[in-house]
Amino acid sequence: MKPQKLLLIGIGEVFEFIEDDPGSFGLAESELIKHKFENVDQVSALAGNVLKNFDPKEVTLFVSLDSNALNHARLEVYGRARLFGFSMANLIHHSAILSPSVQLADNIYIGPYVQIGPSSEIAGNSFLCASSRLGASVKISSHCWLGAGVTVGSGSTIASHVVLGDNTQIDKQTELEHHVLIEKSGPWSGKWTAGTFLEKHSTNPAITVGPSYTYSRMLKK
Amino acid sequence: MQSALRPKHYISQEIFRQEQVKLFSRLWIFACFKSAVDADQAFATRRIADRNILIQNAAGKIRAFENSCPHRLMPIQSAPFGQSRMICPYHGWIFDDDGLVKTIPKEQQLYQYCSNERKSLGLHEYAVEIIGNMVFVNLDTNPLPISAQFAPELIERLTDISGFFGEVSVHQTIPVNYNWKLNFENVLDHQHIPYVHPKTFQPLVMKSKADHVQNHEQHPTPSAHLSNQSWFSSTAMKVQPWPWHELVTPFGPKDTYHNHFIFPNVNFISVGGLVFLVQQFEPVSASQTLVRFSLCAAKPIKRINALPAILRGHLKGEVEVLMEDVAHLQNLQNGLRENSPEVHHGQYEHRLVGFGQAYLDLLAIED
Numbered sequence: 001m002k003p004q005k006l007l008l009i010g011i012g013e014v015f016e017f018i019e020d021d022p023g024s025f026g027l028a029e030s031e032l033i034k035h036k037f038e039n040v041d042q043v044s045a046l047a048g049n050v051l052k053n054f055d056p057k058e059v060t061l062f063v064s065l066d067s068n069a070l071n072h073a074r075l076e077v078y079g080r081a082r083l084f085g086f087s088m089a090n091l092i093h094h095s096a097i098l099s100p101s102v103q104l105a106d107n108i109y110i111g112p113y114v115q116i117g118p119s120s121e122i123a124g125n126s127f128l129c130a131s132s133r134l135g136a137s138v139k140i141s142s143h144c145w146l147g148a149g150v151t152v153g154s155g156s157t158i159a160s161h162v163v164l165g166d167n168t169q170i171d172k173q174t175e176l177e178h179h180v181l182i183e184k185s186g187p188w189s190g191k192w193t194a195g196t197f198l199e200k201h202s203t204n205p206a207i208t209v210g211p212s213y214t215y216s217r218m219l220k221k
Numbered sequence: 222m223q224s225a226l227r228p229k230h231y232i233s234q235e236i237f238r239q240e241q242v243k244l245f246s247r248l249w250i251f252a253c254f255k256s257a258v259d260a261d262q263a264f265a266t267r268r269i270a271d272r273n274i275l276i277q278n279a280a281g282k283i284r285a286f287e288n289s290c291p292h293r294l295m296p297i298q299s300a301p302f303g304q305s306r307m308i309c310p311y312h313g314w315i316f317d318d319d320g321l322v323k324t325i326p327k328e329q330q331l332y333q334y335c336s337n338e339r340k341s342l343g344l345h346e347y348a349v350e351i352i353g354n355m356v357f358v359n360l361d362t363n364p365l366p367i368s369a370q371f372a373p374e375l376i377e378r379l380t381d382i383s384g385f386f387g388e389v390s391v392h393q394t395i396p397v398n399y400n401w402k403l404n405f406e407n408v409l410d411h412q413h414i415p416y417v418h419p420k421t422f423q424p425l426v427m428k429s430k431a432d433h434v435q436n437h438e439q440h441p442t443p444s445a446h447l448s449n450q451s452w453f454s455s456t457a458m459k460v461q462p463w464p465w466h467e468l469v470t471p472f473g474p475k476d477t478y479h480n481h482f483i484f485p486n487v488n489f490i491s492v493g494g495l496v497f498l499v500q501q502f503e504p505v506s507a508s509q510t511l512v513r514f515s516l517c518a519a520k521p522i523k524r525i526n527a528l529p530a531i532l533r534g535h536l537k538g539e540v541e542v543l544m545e546d547v548a549h550l551q552n553l554q555n556g557l558r559e560n561s562p563e564v565h566h567g568q569y570e571h572r573l574v575g576f577g578q579a580y581l582d583l584l585a586i587e588d
Contacts, residue, residue: 041464068530075526161529179529195391197533199540206393206514206536207301208529210256213389215263215304 006089007054009035010064011043014109014127018064018091024112025091033059040066047077048084056085063088063107063125067145067163075143078107078125088124105142117154135172165200179208224564226577228557231400236584237507243583244485245270249350249357249370251487251501252276253302254515256354256388258283263304266296268503270360274347277307279318283351285358286320286344297344301392307344320344352376353383355499370484372448379489382479385472386497390517391532394503395540397547399554401486401502401510402580407546408488408500409572417549421542425458425478445578450484460493465531469519471495482572484579495519496535500543508554514539 006027008018015036018025022032035050037043043065051061061081081088088106092098096114105124110116114128117136122128126144134140135154144162152158153172162176165183170176177194184198195208211217230236253265258278265276266288275288275298286307288296295311307316315324321343325332334342348359350367357367368376397404407413415423458478472494473479479491486502496518503511516536518528525531566574 045464181533195529197391197536199537201544202393202540203396204394206391206533208389208391208532209254209302210389211260214257214302215260217260 005031005033005059007033007035007059007061007086008064009037009043009047009050009061011037011040012064012066014111014129015064017111018062024093024095026094040068044076048080051081051084051086054086056087059086060089061086061107062091062109064109064127067127067147099136111148123160129166141178159194222566222568222570222574224566224574224577225581226402226564228561229559230580231402231554232507232557232559234507237504239584240504241270243586244580245504246272246360247365247583247586248485249359249364249367250485251483251499252285252349252356252358254354254383254386254390254499254517255283255351255356256386256517257302257390257392257515258356259388260304262306263302264298265302266298266300267358269358272360274358274360275307275344276349276356276358279307279320282318283349283356284318284320285347285349287347289344290314291322291342291344316344320346353380354386355379355383368448370447371451375448375451375453375481375483378453379481379483382472382481382491382494382497385470385494385519387469387518387520387528389528389532390515391536392516393514393536393540395512395514395543395547396505397510397512397551398508399510399547399550400507401504403550403553404502404510404512404546405482405486405488406573406576407550409482409576410570412569413546413549417545418542421538421545425460444575445582447484447579447583450576450579451482453479453481455479458492460495465518465525465527466493466495468523468525469495469521471519484576492535498535498539500539512543514543 008015019034022029037046063077063081090104090106090108092110093112095112096110098116099118101118102116103121105122107125108122109127111128111130113131115133117134117138119136120134120138122140123142125142126140128146129148131148132146132150134152137155138152139157141158141160143160144158146164147166147168149167150164152170153174155172156170156174158176159178161179163181164170167185168182169185169187171187171189174189175191177192179195180192181197182188183200195213196205198205250269252267253276257265258276261278261280263278267274267276273288273296275286277284277286288298290297290309290311292309292312292314295309297307297309298305313326314322317323348364350357456478458476460476472491475493477493479494481489483489487499489499491497496516499515501513503513505511514536516532516539518531
């Protein structure tokens, strides 16, 4: 039998939005149990203790963290939740429009007025904030944050731990490798290598250098 | 004290040209972290003294070459960092680990070089010295010994502290509109901090220690000797603890800010021996500089899952501090004229005076 209640744990603007208006995500107040942390480090350290108080057969879980999806530490929270046997919910705002062929993993947030085109795929623990729009056949990997008003053109692929700031525009057939952060509006195209950060006020992007970023220790002859 | 430098040293394009020849082509210039090129065929590209330089890890040895194919001068590598063999992208010429041309596609059919010309084909190589995790390049055909530029204590210190660098680093360039020397002088001058960085940097400096503890402060008389222009100090600083600090091996004592000045154009700092930042002021023209940031965390004891976020956060903070300086320094540059008044340094600015004199001594050297 499907769990009756949703346990919402985390911190940040999305947590607060869900907390304020659970009905817009199809949740009754009586179905929602909340645990809010003071900061993301606390979530990593204490989430296990919080989860131990709940029976995975009686609650479904949703973990809502801040926009700093670069932060790999959140993996500890999701991993622990799955280890404890929790099933993870998706929270989809009633105003969002998703093509029937969209595939979603779990612990995904789809905010108000989001539109997702056909054959797009979104992996776990990724957040699409209000009014973001994905074209057709867009692939979003896990632990991504797409800010409000982001657009992603058809056929683009976005790897894990990517952060797109509000109103960022990603062109068609664009490839963003893992840990890319873009806060300038664009539009942006081409291939962005892992660990590239383009902050709002920067002229040039910062790049991450070293093993698994700009070189591998196993160079093919 | 009056500065030996005049306004013309900050605005003259002719003096800028002389700097490229007499400073940046003759001194040991910081090129990159060793960890940035620490795999076979990993590379970094830099522009030093108006030349394109390639730092390539060739079969385990870090070498510096002119980044220019002898055929038609196409750069061999174009990305700032990467990993690929030395193959010219224009016509496919392949270079060996010594920078010599190994293979030319359709050589006999198309090129028909005579034997002597063929033997001469290769990448011009420059001298490399590695101090700990820091790679220095010298473009001179007869480079001065590195010990003539850096005192043994500094070399020992850089070897020691850079041994704590983690493998992964972040890099960013910020173009600014002022002469590179204004930024180097700015970092030499700690008294600007309370006025320019009252909210970002000043709160971190502990009030109990009014002066820096320096390793050359017995005689605060300006010294123009070359090896005296590079030095280091440590200051008390309150470092906010974060959980990730437990996952690394920090350099030195807790709550300490380490500051190094590497002549002619590098300031290298470390916050608590936990985060390391090299900022380099790369001359572009008399009134333009490319500020180059290279930042890494201390070597991890175990995997730090949040490392990209940590590096990004620290880099963002350092750029914020720089931009507070940029606003002032650009104003300063804009106001400089040939007939601007002379500068009057206070006693605490003996380092700036020494820097100016050493700089002029180098410019006075015959071509």
